[in-house]
Amino acid sequence: MVAQREPAQSGPPGQESEHFVVVFPGYHRAWGSWIAHKLENHGHRTTLQRWDPDREQPLEEALGDLQLATGRVVLVISDLFFQLGPRTETDWSSVLRGFVSEHAGEFAAVNLTNRELLPATAVLEPVNLWGVGEDEAERRLLNRLGLRPRRLRNLPPAGSSRYPNEPPAVWGEVPRRNARFTGRDVILGDLQQQLMDAEHGAAVCTLVGTAGIGKTQIAAEYAHRFAPDYDVVWWVNCDQRNTQREAFSSLAGELGLGGVAEVGERVRAVRDTLRRNEPSGRWLLIFDGWEEPEDAITYLPQGGTGHVLITSRNQNWRSSTDIKPITAFRRAESTGYLMRGAPHISVDQADQVASEFQDLPLQLAQAAAWLGQEGMEVPEYLRMVRGVGLTRLESHSMPDDYPVSSLTSWSILLNKLRKSEPRAVELLSLCAVFAPGRIPLGLARGIPGAELPDQMRWISSDGAGWARALDSLVSYSVLTRESRGPAGDGEQEDSVHIHQVVHSVISELTGGRKSEVYRDIVHRLLVEADPGAPNDSRQWPRYAELIPHLLASEAHSSREGRVQEMLLNCLRYCYTSGEYTLGAELAEAVREKWEEFLDVAGPRLGALTTQQGNLLRLAGRFREAQYLDTFRRDRLLEIPGADEEALVEATSCLAADLRPLGQYEDALKLQQEVVETTRRLYGPEERTSLLAQHNLAVGLRLLGRYEDAYDVDLDTLRKREQVLRARHPNTLSSGNACARDLRLMGRYQEALARQELGMRLHLQVLGPQHPQTLLARHNLLLCQRRAGTSRQDMATAMASLLDQQEQVHGRRHYSTLALLTDYGNFLREHGDLSQARELLTEAEEGFRRLLGPAHPVSTAMQSNAGLVLQAEGERDGALNMFEQALAGLTSLLGADHPATLGCALNTSGGRNLSEALDDAFELSRDTFERARETLGADHPLTLSCMVANAADLRGLRRRDEARAVEAEVLERLTRSLGAQHHHTLSARQRTRPYWDYEPYLG
Template sequence: MVAQREPARGAPPRGESEHFVVVFPGYHRAWGNWIAHRLESHGHRTTLQRWDPDREQPLEEALGDLQLASGRVLLVLSDVFLQLGPRTEADWNAVLRGYVAAHAERFAAVNLTNRELLPATAVLEPVNLWGIGEEEAERRLLNRLGLRPRRVPVPQPGFASRYPNDPPDIWGEVPRRNSRFTGRDVILNELQQRLTDAEHGAAVCTLVGMAGIGKTQIAAEYAHRFAPDYDIVWWVSCDQRNTQRDTYGQLAVELGLDRSGEIGERVRAVREALRKNEPSGRWLLVFDGWEDPEEAATYLPHGGSGHVLITSRNKSWRATTDIKQISAFRRAESTGYLMRRAPHITAEQADQVAGEFQDLPLQLAQAASWLGEEGMEVPEYLRMVRGVGLTRLDSGAMPDDYPYSSLTSWSMLLNKLRKSEPRAVDLLSLCAVFAPGRIPLGLARGIPAAELPENLRWIATDRSGWARALDSLVNYSVITREARTPQGGDTDQSDSVQMHQVVHSVISELTQGRNSDVVREVVHRLLVEADPSAPNDSRQWGRYAELVPHLLASSAPASKERRVQEMLLNCLRYCYASGEYSLGAELAASIRADWEAFLNPEARPLLTLTTLQGNLLREGGRFREAQALDAARLERLRAMPHADGAYEEAAMEATSCLASDLRLLGQYDEALQLQEQVVEVARRLYGPEEWTSLLAQHNLAVGLRLLGRYEDAYDTDLDTLRKREQVLRARHPNTLASGNACARDLRLMGRYQEALARQELGMRLHLQVLGAQHPQTLLARHNLMLCQRRAGTPRQDIATAMAVLLEQQEQVHSRGHYTTLALMTDYGNFLREHGDLDLARELLTEAEDGFRRLLGPAHPVPTAMQSNAGLILQAEGERDGALNMFEQALAGLTSLLGPDHPSTLGCALNTSGGRHLGEALEDAFELSRDTLERCRRVLGEDHPLTLSCMVAHAIDLRAMRRREDARAVESEALERLTRSLGAQHHHTLSARQRTRPYWDYEPYLG
């Protein structure tokens, strides 16, 4: 076929359809797509051709191959295009002046750079599209090609990529695009194909490979290269769990979701919005360095039409995601990269360097920086890296699979910088004290020069020196600078850099001992300056999330500076307030290890640390560790001289913490005695209406409730509520907690409608004040569901709400957290009651096993859980097994709580029913009679448990052929049930049908 000749340049636009081959480097894939789409919308045909010919192929031949297709060839030019291969300027000048000039009618070009192109590119008459809007770019494109625009563009099927100069609507701190990114085109295109072809809601791919192999660079290039395909691109760094949660939760603000809620709420809201494709289904999430697949359910939107890209060293992701193994560069990629960065070296020399460093991208970047910046010849460079022995790095700074010559290369660079740019080494010394990853280095610019060591005062005074030092480190590929929006107009203090963990390890080794104590003090001061001093303010949690990773890396716990110690305590307070209990407990343990070496046991910072550490352990379910810590502190305090009020305050705080531990561990009597002491001391020290006294009184009610003294607990809670409304106002979180407590007391007292009315009001206030995902709000919602269930709310409403709440609980805490286990139990009881025995059994078994692990077997909660297991067996027809469970639970609770505790009485009700079904009628009769008498005495005549015992006892009387007695007891029970709960309440209806009542255990730890 003879190619159709093009008209001479400057000829009038033609109206007929033409064919264009759009040729682009992979780096400009978005431009190739946009150009092709615009040409097709005007009725023309296009072929997209990603172009990176082998270096060995002559340019004339490669360009000739492009002309094998009919039509004109449109080259997408930039400095990236002219480096493909790589090719020298001489290569391009020769082919442009020769072959291209001879076939000029077949070639056209667009220019995407503001840099000066080779003079010979003038033969292509490239039209400049750099930095202009879409409408003008389209006009210039059509005019250059001599095409007449259509008045009504041809509709294009499918999705059209956005104009490349227009960023996505939401762009979440993706690392700056690496202008030196090379190769990996096959991987990037395969990634795009995998994500596009994945089933709806399952487009998740994980890049797996060793450290320094280039996973993050590939992910960042993917985000930039394919950005026009997305409306939302959000990057999440996963170095630390709290940083990961905070960054992911920040997307809620960008999506226009509720920004006032707690971090767990924002995480859930983001996941749900993306799952529902709100506000767009074209979204991309990138999780960089995510090593824990078990947390996938918390973050990944299982649904929606967006894409998720993960980078990790953990191959376990293959169980839940598509895996793409990332290996070293192909040799052609390695040599091409080296020759572009160091144009003076030959292909053979580039091959030698690539072989020396095993084609590892991170090390090639450093080698290329050295060769390119210094202009060093390859033989000399290789001789140096092979010939220098480094004995200082035996500590394993580099991974085992890295070539040893890498260490020498980094050492050479550092020695060079010490001579040519010593201030860059000063910055490296600072970076080495931080943790790897993101380093808020710019904060050092905010420290007054007088407060810096003499050799570092230039940081505060020499802005140009600061810029030069950073640029040197970037040029040598030691760090990258983050693309972050400056805050407060101070670009220097907003400077953040990224240092790869391998580079950080080597630099730390090579700079150790160089003013290390002095440098650490500077970093500590920097961390103090970065502390917002507001750990309970959720708006500041992002700042704290950035601080925490650097605390241990910088040895901050070893500092004796008071301000550093207060900053550390604030970070622990943040961990507690934000729900980062495990992270906080680990940090607290590390701080304690240092502080105990130089602080007296009675020093205020150490006492505060103990309180915070105990709180974190307790909330994380590590009750025995908290108890050991608090008991040891109280014992030390009691051994001290009782000199002043400070002692009494410290002892009171320690006693309160220990009482909380003992309540959780099931030692209710001892805990109540200690809490009564706390209340007495607090009232004497502060008065009865001060917030500390009211907190002590609140905890006293918890102890009373655990002992089954519901009316005493209610009286105490009601008094606390009234005083908190006066002192703290109605919307204070502590006041809301008292409202929760009062509603719980009313429910346990059997006053279901009153409990429901109070809890509904409390729930509305919790949502307004704390947000839907705050731990206290979740507890309030749990209590509301129990109130609704007891009051007779329709079944389906409760079932749906419990399922949703269980999911939220897992996100905020974990599946094994004690509050989640409690909800799991109540949900299982509800399902069993309504016939879903399989799921009920699964939930109740998991909850019982979880409580047993947390609390041990000799605890009231796992003991009482056996009664719930018995109800499952009984519903399945396993009467003997059920009775065995009931008897074990009854014996255990009688021993642990006594025969008159409401939990023991409820279990006795179930046991009498099990005996009745097992035809041990006389034993059933004796137990139901004894239980009824105890319930009347402990809970009162009209309590629902008492009335249930009456109904059960009537059934046992009838079985013993005492029909008149049975009729009298039954009649009284029905009358009382109708009066207290209503004629249509399910308890009343069941009693009327002579269905034997049961009791399901609701676990409560306080």
């Protein structure tokens, strides 16, 4: 690959401009670019030449080709340079002493290593740039080439002009550079060009290929090789959804986004900051092992000038990103790799090994390590790997197209280590108990020796033995070493990384996963890694790393109390961090094991049930939570003298399950029991009692008893302000509840004033993306809409909130469905019927799927659908929807529930438009009377029913009665809402009122 550079500006009189061919191996591309840029800055012309001649081409001929261009050749050399091909030391020494010596004036070199080079390299008189600063490196370069400094002004900056020894300002957990990385130069070059040529906001490329094909290695090499092109390089491990979120969100701190505590908000803040090219548009994100394209919208900045690189096995990425298929090595790459690792083998022998392992990079790495370490001859090695017929592993981590001989080679390696370095096999057996990927193995050094089996106590006492064992595994390419912190953090901060294919093999061959000894050690290690603070968002990254290893290590089978408490802490982390789906899956697996040996009515299983029920409920799996909590409560009731605290907790959980299932009366009765019991056990102002009282108000609100709910919520708020203080999350939750009650009571201005204050506190205390803050923002938008506040950007605000809801909860979560409904109602009211229909249909279908068709929410959603049909002129269809909703709600909630009354108001309007005037009048009059009794004479819904009734009287030509009702209702509306409120203005214009249904599950 030759990159022609534009001619530099002419130099000053007295010094001619020269031409240089800057030759570099792909590994040192950044240095080649920097040297060319510096020479151009001094008025010279350059040609960039990546150089890796085929092994079949004689070296003299390959070097001669470099002289076809005019000017001197500048070689960028290091110990890696002389491995190109690979060539033997004899080959290089011969050509350096012969051809290069004869043309010495046409060659120059810069040296990038402090390692010893071939003696014959002296003919190049290489100038050493290793370990020096940029100014000194520039001075040495010019001096070696005999050039006078003459920096020119107003030159356009080169794209990769940063000095290669200066790392990007932000560098996030990119794997160490693999000094054995071979080939792939064409792929890397094409990849860089593809990203550079992409339109802004679309520079996303996915490397797709089977496991072990080298996708991660290519991505890591890209990050290192092209690092000078970027100011921010961030690596995101996507093995698990929660680790992906934590790794991506941790970039917030590096970007200076301080004060953002909640992980979902950090994700959004990072994405938006990069989209705005802050602090720089030169950023690179690498998502390693990302298999879920549907999550792309959450992370990928939709804009900006940066680049995104993804590695995946999922071909479905082609629908949203550019795809670059990654296949096995080309044969020349395979043989070159093998010969570098094992210099004693011939080209033909390397070809035989490559053929045996089908050019698969992961397996070639192990073969090269074995051949190089042992000095074994290839015929003997091939006889070994072909001589034992191991069957294919059952694990799905092993690709179907992997050669069976690769399993044999791993078996041979392990047998060798058992003899020469048995402690390495013991560490490998420990790794087999973990999940593949990153393993915090160094924490094992912190386990007290007394807690380890006799044969394993060396782990905590023998540092030298630990280092030797790890070094052996690294040298044989079994695992790679990673370090979380800067040097000096200690061995306990070290972690290792093991590929999933290797993990699959060693799990079978070492038997570590089946050993109780190794499992117990890993369980103690996980206990050691537990920060013990699942509610502290600063500890969430640590918990995110623990989660993948819990089930893999069978920690849920442990009968050790500390291990069980660690598992409960991980579930609490899932609850507080919003990882509801992941937590529910983990809790289900834990329960399956714990029920085998724990008392079903005991405290440990009770704590698990509480966490599992909470997670299921918040994930929208209400019936599963109900079944779980009902079973627990029934068992406790059967036990004479059962623990009263456990029983009240179970009752509280069951009440919480029944509320979203629409069983409002039953839930309220249970919650009243909880309130009475907690007050007796703990007192009326204790946290548990106040939580019970808060939930009592939720039940009252669902039943439409808004004033009763407000009285309870206001009392709870006052007590929480005293006991917990004003900025406690529970106190803020009570503030939200009071504002909601006020809005539902029709006291819109009071509701808005309280919610505005609460919103500011939520942002300060919990951050913008916390689920409770999103709920507060949703309530604020509804308060603003009901209060008639002029907001030109209301639609934008709702769309923005919807985007955040999706990030935190997903599109099908009940809180997102509620926002879709309110957004759709707003759009319908303002004339965007097409999008309104789309959103309301999606929300209705979502609620039916979540709750079933015979639920109050699902039933009431038909009324909103009817309003859209009515606005579109479909009167008959609208009336049919209204009538169905009214009949269903009357059956489910009763005729006096506010939701039923609102639906009745819409139904009377539908009848009026369909010219069923008598029926319309009878319904509007009955609805008005019921609303006045239930909600009060001045409630907005009551007054809307009065306006509707006046319209029906006028339709029946009872004009005097209509005028009397209109006069009264206008006076009441003006007094309660104000003369300029939209309800008042609509009534004055005799516009038929309607009532939006706002879904609420508690």
